[in-house]
Amino acid sequence: MSGARIPALWDHVTPSQLCTLLDNGQGATVSTVEHVMAALAGTGINNAVVEVNGPEVPILDGSAAPFVQGILAAGVRRQTAPLRAIRVLR
Secondary structure, eight states: OOHHHHHHHOOGGOOOOSSSSSEEESSSSOOHHHHHHHHHHHTTTOOOOOOOSSBBOOOOSSSSSOOOOHHHHOOOOOOOOOOOOOOOOO
């Protein structure tokens, strides 16, 4: 589905084999999101739009490293809005 948005939230994860599959509930899905999600988390990014031209995120070398390199090369912009977070105490 061209232009479809799929939030990377736990309640959009659909059971699948060998990969993580996100589903927007309206027919759009994207799979193999693990490495790009790890790269975003590892670089401290918590608000991003990732555009994918196909049913899955490219696997590249099978790690998050190429995504981290791309993020660092592109740069990160700080946002002024406060981060809404949940802290787990136990």
